[in-house]
Amino acid sequence: MDVRIGVTYTPKEIEVELGDDADRDSLRKDIETALANGDGVLWLTDKRGRTVAVPTAKVAYIEIGSPTDERRVGFSSH
Secondary structure, three states: OEEEEEEOOOOOEEEEEOOOOOOHHHHHHHHHHHHHOOOOEEEEEOOOOOEEEEEHHHEEEEEEOOOOOOOOOOOOOO
């Protein structure tokens, strides 16, 4: 499952690929709890065991991908 976090004042997103055992509902509750405290930190651990910290005051949005979505690589020519 992928999580994309938009951070204020930057056009780039933080992308974290969580492990296959990540529980969507539990993750959502953890995010809501972290965001409720405006000066806290949101901690996420990716599937390789790396930990990412994002100050909640800087979070613009969070997008939680479907656990069944596969990464797609596409090319287009117009």
